[in-house]
Amino acid sequence: MSTVIRGGLVVSPAGAAAADVLVEGERIAAVADPGSALAQAWATAADRTIDATGKYVLPGGIDAHTHMEMPFGGTHSVDTFATGTAAAAWGGTTTIIDFAVQVKGTSLLSTLDKWHAKADGNCAIDYGFHMIVSDVNDESLKEMEACIGAGVNTFKMFMAYPGVFYSTDGEILRAMQRARETGSMVMMHAENGIAIDQLVAQALASGRTDPVHHSLTRPPELEGEATSRAIQLAKVTGAPLYIVHLSASQALAAVAAARDTGQNVYAETCPQYLYLSIEDMAKPDFEGAKYVASPPLREKSHQGDLWRGLRTNDLSVVSTDHCPFCFKDQKELGRGDFSKIPNGIPGVEHRMDLLHQGVVGGELSLSRWVEVASATPARMFGLYPRKGVIAAGSDADIVVYDPTAKQRISAATHHMNVDYSAYEGMEITGQVSTVLSRGEIVIDGGEFHGKAGHGKFLSRDRSQYLI
Ligand code: URP
Ligand code: ZN
Ligand code: ZN
Ligand code: ZN
Numbered sequence: 001m002s003t004v005i006r007g008g009l010v011v012s013p014a015g016a017a018a019a020d021v022l023v024e025g026e027r028i029a030a031v032a033d034p035g036s037a038l039a040q041a042w043a044t045a046a047d048r049t050i051d052a053t054g055k056y057v058l059p060g061g062i063d064a065h066t067h068m069e070m071p072f073g074g075t076h077s078v079d080t081f082a083t084g085t086a087a088a089a090w091g092g093t094t095t096i097i098d099f100a101v102q103v104k105g106t107s108l109l110s111t112l113d114k115w116h117a118k119a120d121g122n123c124a125i126d127y128g129f130h131m132i133v134s135d136v137n138d139e140s141l142k143e144m145e146a147c148i149g150a151g152v153n154t155f156k157m158f159m160a161y162p163g164v165f166y167s168t169d170g171e172i173l174r175a176m177q178r179a180r181e182t183g184s185m186v187m188m189h190a191e192n193g194i195a196i197d198q199l200v201a202q203a204l205a206s207g208r209t210d211p212v213h214h215s216l217t218r219p220p221e222l223e224g225e226a227t228s229r230a231i232q233l234a235k236v237t238g239a240p241l242y243i244v245h246l247s248a249s250q251a252l253a254a255v256a257a258a259r260d261t262g263q264n265v266y267a268e269t270c271p272q273y274l275y276l277s278i279e280d281m282a283k284p285d286f287e288g289a290k291y292v293a294s295p296p297l298r299e300k301s302h303q304g305d306l307w308r309g310l311r312t313n314d315l316s317v318v319s320t321d322h323c324p325f326c327f328k329d330q331k332e333l334g335r336g337d338f339s340k341i342p343n344g345i346p347g348v349e350h351r352m353d354l355l356h357q358g359v360v361g362g363e364l365s366l367s368r369w370v371e372v373a374s375a376t377p378a379r380m381f382g383l384y385p386r387k388g389v390i391a392a393g394s395d396a397d398i399v400v401y402d403p404t405a406k407q408r409i410s411a412a413t414h415h416m417n418v419d420y421s422a423y424e425g426m427e428i429t430g431q432v433s434t435v436l437s438r439g440e441i442v443i444d445g446g447e448f449h450g451k452a453g454h455g456k457f458l459s460r461d462r463s464q465y466l467i
Helices: 037-045 081-090 108-119 138-149 169-182 193-205 212-216 220-237 249-260 271-275 287-291 301-312 351-360 366-380
Strands: 002-012 015-024 027-032 048-051 056-059 061-066 093-101 126-132 154-158 185-189 241-243 265-269 398-408 427-437 440-444
Touching (some): 002 037, 015 037, 027 037, 061 081, 061 351, 061 366, 081 440, 093 108, 093 427, 108 126, 108 138, 138 169, 154 169, 169 220, 185 220, 193 220, 220 249, 249 265, 249 301, 271 351, 301 366, 351 366
Parallel strands (some): 002 048, 126 154, 154 185, 185 241, 241 265
Antiparallel strands (some): 015 027, 056 398, 398 427, 427 440
């Protein structure tokens, strides 16, 4: 099957240019000047033509931080790999990297098997895994190597959630030393969980139980402190470091300072920290529970710094941390005790659209949008140039995006398997019109044409950012 995408503006981190994209089977065969003989020949010979006049042609979005079917606090996130990857495709994301979660007392490799059993044969788009290491011991440190061999070379650790995912500084140091030895990378959830747990206990003991106290007991200083500590541990070990879901100005300042010294430190933020705030968590009638995630939503004053960080590359990636729990039957578990509200916000469907508002509003250039949403995550996580670029030889993961279409985000129309939207009613300029995953049409004309099982597991190479 051959396809030609004609008349669009092809966008990359290097710029944007009018070009026709020629697809043969699963791969991009050529990117041709619209007036060229090659483009003319394909215009007549291709099995299928997609008219992209007036539209952007983007490398498919890569969401490097999702949680499908994730066990948490006695329940699990409600998107399956089937529903979550379909929703991702609706929003122009053609690759996800999800987190396999090691339970204490179990091995990394059995964890990986468990996550393959959930995902394999069920995804509409391609997917990879990171490994959450919650039990640092001789055996799991040794197993990191086998994980890398199995295509999983990024290991998330937690400075938060004592008793669950938490690792001590000593454990983190040992894992970083292994990362340094093996050419892999530690991803850090940087919040000081030991101090936070004291603040949480004090709040609950004094009757402060509403959702907003989730944010008030996790102050930005304790994200800044943990981020700085993680950076120092990385420096001592010589390991690279990737800070996940950075939300606070204090944490950004620590990352920027480390990067200014030349340290190999990277960070991502998420759309919820760019658009939502602690004011949402203070909504009455327990509605604030919809916005409970960790790190928590901050005061709006942090948002300008995050946008600036995206421009200066102190923030290099935008991922969603998609972790959907229903308002009615799951967030409800924490009514009367905010610490029991399952942590997470849905968003895998709306990352490209939400970031495009940054382009419309002058916060990000068109090229930078594509860079933080596709090209850099591909490079950061060992998928480039298979993913993250529109070039001959790359997978034909392509989004045709209409920059002038208008849409309104709503739970009534979204495709995520969750009963609310954190962005309910938000007016969006721009919308996906067509999505190809390895040459197959997944979304077109407002319809889903994908199928569960089309998506393949991505065995990832070493990060291109490692020195
Ligand atoms: O609240 C969140 N972010 N839930 C997902 C787990 C994590 O820490 O990323
Ligand atoms: Zn986290
Ligand atoms: Zn997460
Ligand atoms: Zn439900």
